[in-house]
Amino acid sequence: MELLGRRDLWWRRLIVAIPYLWLFVFFALPFLIILKISLADPIMARPPFSETVSADNFIFLLNDKLYAITYLRSIVLAAAATVLCLLLGFPMAYGIARSTPAVRSFLLLLIVLPFWISFLLRVYAWMGLLNNYGVVNNLLIWLGVIDQPLQIMYTDFAIFLGLTYSYLPFMILPLYATLERMDLDLVDAALDLGASRTAAFWDITWPLARPGVVAGCLLVFIPAMGEYVIPYLLGGPEAMMIGRVLFDEFYFNRDWPLASAVAIMLLVILVVPIVFLQRNQAREAESAA
Amino acid sequence: MRRQSRLILTVLAFGYAFLYIPLVSVVVYSFNDSRLAAVWGGFSTRWYGELLKNEQILDATFLSLQIAATSATFATILGTMAGLVLVRFGRFRGKTLFSGMLTSPLVMPEVITGLSLLLLFVTLQQLVGWPGQRGFSTITIAHTTFSMAYVAVIVRSRLAAMDQSLEDAAMDLGCRPTRVLFDVTLPLIAPAMIAGWLLSFTLSLDDLVIASFVSGPGSNTLPMVIFSKVKLGVTPDINALASIFILIVSTGLVISWLLLRRRTTAS
Amino acid sequence: MSQPDPSFIRLQGISKHFGDFVAVDNVDLDIGRGELFSILGGSGCGKTTLLRMLAGFETPTAGRIEIDGVDVTTVPPYERPVNMMFQSYAVFPHMSVEKNIAYGLRKERAPAAQIAKRVDEMLELVQLADFRRRKPVQLSGGQQQRVALARALIKRPKVLLLDEPLAALDKKLREHTQFELMNIQDELGITFVVVTHDQEEAMTLSSRIAVMHKGRFLQVGKPKEIYEYPCNRFVADFIGTINTFEGTVTAVDDDGIAIESTDAGTSITALGQHDVAVGKPACIAVRPEKVFIGRDEPSDSSDIRMRGVVDDLAYLGNLSLYRVRLASGKIILVSQQNRQRSAERYVEWEDEIWVSWRPRSSIVLVEDR
Numbered sequence: 051m052e053l054l055g056r057r058d059l060w061w062r063r064l065i066v067a068i069p070y071l072w073l074f075v076f077f078a079l080p081f082l083i084i085l086k087i088s089l090a091d092p093i094m095a096r097p098p099f100s101e102t103v104s105a106d107n108f109i110f111l112l113n114d115k116l117y118a119i120t121y122l123r124s125i126v127l128a129a130a131a132t133v134l135c136l137l138l139g140f141p142m143a144y145g146i147a148r149s150t151p152a153v154r155s156f157l158l159l160l161i162v163l164p165f166w167i168s169f170l171l172r173v174y175a176w177m178g179l180l181n182n183y184g185v186v187n188n189l190l191i192w193l194g195v196i197d198q199p200l201q202i203m204y205t206d207f208a209i210f211l212g213l214t215y216s217y218l219p220f221m222i223l224p225l226y227a228t229l230e231r232m233d234l235d236l237v238d239a240a241l242d243l244g245a246s247r248t249a250a251f252w253d254i255t256w257p258l259a260r261p262g263v264v265a266g267c268l269l270v271f272i273p274a275m276g277e278y279v280i281p282y283l284l285g286g287p288e289a290m291m292i293g294r295v296l297f298d299e300f301y302f303n304r305d306w307p308l309a310s311a312v313a314i315m316l317l318v319i320l321v322v323p324i325v326f327l328q329r330n331q332a333r334e335a336e337s338a339a
Numbered sequence: 340m341r342r343q344s345r346l347i348l349t350v351l352a353f354g355y356a357f358l359y360i361p362l363v364s365v366v367v368y369s370f371n372d373s374r375l376a377a378v379w380g381g382f383s384t385r386w387y388g389e390l391l392k393n394e395q396i397l398d399a400t401f402l403s404l405q406i407a408a409t410s411a412t413f414a415t416i417l418g419t420m421a422g423l424v425l426v427r428f429g430r431f432r433g434k435t436l437f438s439g440m441l442t443s444p445l446v447m448p449e450v451i452t453g454l455s456l457l458l459l460f461v462t463l464q465q466l467v468g469w470p471g472q473r474g475f476s477t478i479t480i481a482h483t484t485f486s487m488a489y490v491a492v493i494v495r496s497r498l499a500a501m502d503q504s505l506e507d508a509a510m511d512l513g514c515r516p517t518r519v520l521f522d523v524t525l526p527l528i529a530p531a532m533i534a535g536w537l538l539s540f541t542l543s544l545d546d547l548v549i550a551s552f553v554s555g556p557g558s559n560t561l562p563m564v565i566f567s568k569v570k571l572g573v574t575p576d577i578n579a580l581a582s583i584f585i586l587i588v589s590t591g592l593v594i595s596w597l598l599l600r601r602r603t604t605a606s
Numbered sequence: 607m608s609q610p611d612p613s614f615i616r617l618q619g620i621s622k623h624f625g626d627f628v629a630v631d632n633v634d635l636d637i638g639r640g641e642l643f644s645i646l647g648g649s650g651c652g653k654t655t656l657l658r659m660l661a662g663f664e665t666p667t668a669g670r671i672e673i674d675g676v677d678v679t680t681v682p683p684y685e686r687p688v689n690m691m692f693q694s695y696a697v698f699p700h701m702s703v704e705k706n707i708a709y710g711l712r713k714e715r716a717p718a719a720q721i722a723k724r725v726d727e728m729l730e731l732v733q734l735a736d737f738r739r740r741k742p743v744q745l746s747g748g749q750q751q752r753v754a755l756a757r758a759l760i761k762r763p764k765v766l767l768l769d770e771p772l773a774a775l776d777k778k779l780r781e782h783t784q785f786e787l788m789n790i791q792d793e794l795g796i797t798f799v800v801v802t803h804d805q806e807e808a809m810t811l812s813s814r815i816a817v818m819h820k821g822r823f824l825q826v827g828k829p830k831e832i833y834e835y836p837c838n839r840f841v842a843d844f845i846g847t848i849n850t851f852e853g854t855v856t857a858v859d860d861d862g863i864a865i866e867s868t869d870a871g872t873s874i875t876a877l878g879q880h881d882v883a884v885g886k887p888a889c890i891a892v893r894p895e896k897v898f899i900g901r902d903e904p905s906d907s908s909d910i911r912m913r914g915v916v917d918d919l920a921y922l923g924n925l926s927l928y929r930v931r932l933a934s935g936k937i938i939l940v941s942q943q944n945r946q947r948s949a950e951r952y953v954e955w956e957d958e959i960w961v962s963w964r965p966r967s968s969i970v971l972v973e974d975r
Contacts, residue, residue: 160355
C-alpha cells in the first residue's frame with residue numbers, strides 16, 4: 051500500500067465513492083425493488099401495484115402451463131442457438147487466429163463491425179430475407195428447390211436463425227482471444243509425440259480453449275434467454291420467449307407485479323450461468339496478468 | 340507459414356456470408372423503387388428523400404443523438420473512475436460487491452435491467468418526487484449505467500497492460516498522486532476512454548428495450564420509432580435508414596482500422 | 607554404442623519454397639549416427655524450416671529425406687522416429703509433469719506398466735522425480751526445459767531435434783544445461799540435431815556444424831575447422847570476430863600468396879594454395895587472438911608487421927582487448943591473454959606499438975557467391 055497524504059486520501063475516497071454510489075442506486079437498489087414489487091398485487095392505480103406482500107404471482111407462474119412452456123422454449127431456443135454459434139464460431143475463431151497478422155486484423159474488423167450497427171436494424175434485415183416474398187424464398191424458387199414460398203418467417207426456426215446471427219460475434223471474440231494466445235508449438239509437439247490431428251485437437255486445443263468456450267457460450271446463452279426484439283420481429287404471435295412475455299405483461303397488460311415475478315424467475319434461471327461466467331472471466335483475467 | 344485446412348476456410352467463408360448477406364440485401368433493397376419488397380421496381384434513391392422528410396424520424400434521431408452523447412460522456416467519466424478503482428486502488432472493503440455490480444450489467448438481459456430501472460424511477464417519484472417526468476433524463480441515466488460497465492472493462496484492460504512504473508516514476512519525480520492521475524495516467528488511457536465513449540454512444544443509440552421501459556409519453560428515441568414501424572413488416576424507408584447506418588459505421592471503422600494499421604506498421 | 611553410420615540422416619537436394627520465397631535451397635547433408643550436429647545461422651536463414659522438415663511439419667518442395675535408410679520425406683510427424691524439443695518448450699500447460707512425459711507413450715497405446723516404468727526412468731534422467739505431480743506453471747524455465755527433453759526422449763527416438771535449446775536460459779544455467787545435454791546424448795547414443803543462432807552454443811555442443819545462410823550451407827565441418835579455416839567472409843564474420851584486409855595479389859606460388867594492402871600499408875602473406883591470380887583483388891583476414899602486440903619491432907622478418915596506436919583498451923580479467931588504429935586509419939582488434947600478474951599495464955592508451963602475426967595465422971577469404 052502506498053503512503054498517502056490526507057488530501058490524496060480524500061481524493062481517493064471520492065473516486066471510489068462516486069461510481070460505487072451510482073451503481074448501488076441505479077443497479078443494486080432496483081433489484082430489491084423488483085423483488086418487493088413481484089410480491090405485490092396489481093391494482094388500477096398509478097403506480098399500478100399494491101403495498102401488500104404475497105407470493106400469489108409466483109404461485110400463478112408456477113401453476114400456469116403456458117409460462118412453463120415459454121420458459122422451456124426460451125431455454126431450448128437459446129441453447130440451440132448457443133450450440134450453432136459454437137459450431138460455427140469455433141472454426142471461424144480458429145481460422146482467424148491462425149491467419150497472417152494483416153489478414154487477421156481485417157477478419158476481426160469484419161466480426162466487430164456488426165456490433166456497431168444497430169441491433170434492431172440487423173434483426174430487421176432478416177425480415178427482408180426470410181419473408182414469403184423475401185430473398186431466401188425467391189432464391190429457392192428460382193433454383194427450383196421449391197415452387198411455393200416456404201413459411202420461414204414467424205417460426206421458431208426464424209428466431210433460432212436470428213439469435214445465432216445476432217450473437218455469433220459474442221462467441222467468436224472470446225474464443226479468438228484464447229486461441230490466439232495459444233502457443234502453436236503445443237499442437238506440433240503433440241503431433242511430434244505421435245498424436246493424430248484429431249487426437250491433438252482433443253488433447254491440446256480443446257482443453258486450452260475451454261475458458262473461451264465457456265465465456266462464449268454464456269455470452270450467447272444469457273442474453274439470448276431474455277431476448278425481446280428477435281422473437282417479436284421474427285417469431286410468430288404464439289412463439290413466445292420469456293423476454294417478450296415480460297415486456298408484454300408490463301407494456302400491454304400493465305401487470306407490473308407479474309412482470310417483476312417473471313423477471314425474478316428469469317434471474318433465478320440465469321443466476322448460475324451469470325456467476326459461472328463472472329468467475330470464469332475473473333480467472334481468465336488473473337491468468338492473463 | 341502453416342496452411343489452413345479446407346474445412347476451416349469453408350466455415351470461415353460460410354460464417355462471413357451469414358454475417359454479411361442480410362446487411363448487403365438491406366442496402367440493395369434500399370435502392371428499390373417499388374414499395375413492395377417482392378418486386379424490383381428499378382433503381383431509385385426516393386426512399387432516402389422520403390426519410391429526410393419524415394419529421395418523426397428526424398425528431399427521434401435528434402433526441403437519440405442527444406441522449407447518446409450525454410450518456411456516453413457520463414459513462415466515460417464514471418467508467419474510467421471504476422476502472423481505476425479496480426486496477427490501481429488495491430483491496431478495499433466492498434470491492435467484490437463493487438466489481439460484481441460493475442460487470443453484471445454486461446450480461447444482464449435488457450428486459451430485466453429496463454424493468455428494474457423503471458420500478459426504481461417510479462418508487463423514487465413516490466418517495467422524493469423525482470423524476471417528475473420520464474424521458475430524456477431517465478433514459479440517459481439508464482444508458483449511463485450499463486455503458487459505464489463497458490467503459491470500465493476497456494479502461495481496466497488498458498490499465499492492466501500499462502506499465503505501473505510510469506506512474507511510480509512520476510511520483511518519484513515529485514508528483515502528488517492526484518497530479519500523477521492527471522499528468523500521466525489519464526493521457527495514457529485516453530485511447531481507451533475514447534473507445535469507451537464511442538462504444539457507449541453506439542450502445543445508447545442502439546438500445547430499444549431499456550429505453551422503452553424508462554421513457555415516458557412523448558419521448559420516443561430512434562429505435563423506438565423504428566421498432567413501431569418495422570413491427571408491421573418491411574418498409575422501404577427503414578431500408579434506407581439501415582443503409583445509412585451501415586455506411587456510416589463501416590466508413591468510420593475502416594478508416595480507424597487503416598489509421599491504426601499505418602501506426603502499427605510505422606512503429 | 608551403435609555402429610558408426612556416416613549417413614544415418616541423409617538429405618538429398620532438399621528445397622522448400624513458400625510462394626516466391628525460397629527458405630531452403632537445394633541442400634545436401636549427411637549426418638552420422640550418434641552425432642551431435644548443429645545447424646548454425648541467423649534468423650531467416652532457413653534453419654528452422656529445415657528442422658521442421660526433419661520433424662515432418664513441413665513437406666519439402668523438392669528432394670528426399672532418409673533416416674536410417676528409410677525414406678521419410680512424406681511421412682507425417684506422428685509416424686516418424688524423430689522427436690523434437692521446441693524452442694518454447696511447448697510443455698502442455700494443462701497436464702502435470704508426469705502426464706506431459708507420458709504423452710508420447712500414451713499415444714502409442716503402450717501398456718500402463720511400461721509407461722509408468724519409462725516415466726520413472728525419464729524423471730530420474732532429468733532429475734525431476736520430486737516434481738512429477740506439479741503443473742508446468744509451477745516450474746522454472748530450466749525445469750520446464752527438462753520436462754520437454756524427457757517428453758521427447760521417452761519414445762527413444764532415433765533422432766532428437768532441438769530448436770535453440772539454450773536460448774531462453776540465463777548464462778549460468780546455459781553452461782550447466784549444455785554439458786547435461788552432451789552427457790545425455792553420450793549416454794543414450796541418440797543422434798542430436800540442434801538448430802541455433804548462437805555460435806558459442808554451436809561450438810561447444812557439437813561434433814560438427816553446418817553454417818547456413820539464405821537457405822544454403824556455406825560450410826560444414828568440425829567446430830575447429832570452421833573457426834580456423836572459414837571458407838568465406840560470411841562464415842569468418844559469423845563465427846567469432848575477425849580483422850580483414852583488402853588488397854591486390856602481388857605473388858602466388860605453391861607455398862602461399864602475398865597481397866599489397868593499402869589498409870595495412872604493407873604486404874601481407876598467407877600460407878597454402880589458393881585460387882587467386884596476380885593483379886586481382888583478394889582478402890586476407892586474421893583472428894584477434896592470433897595477433898601479438900608490443901612496444902618493440904618484432905624480430906622475425908617473416909611475420910606480418912605493422913605500426914599503430916592504441917585507440918582503446920579493455921581489461922576483461924583473463925583477456926585484454928585492444929583497438930589499434932593503423933596509419934591508414936583502419937582499426938583492428940587484438941586480444942591478448944593476461945599471462946602474468948602485474949599492476950602496471952604493459953601497453954597504455956595512445957601508445958605507439960607494433961602488431962604482428964605469423965603468416966600461417968592468415969586466412970585467405972574468397973568472396974561470397
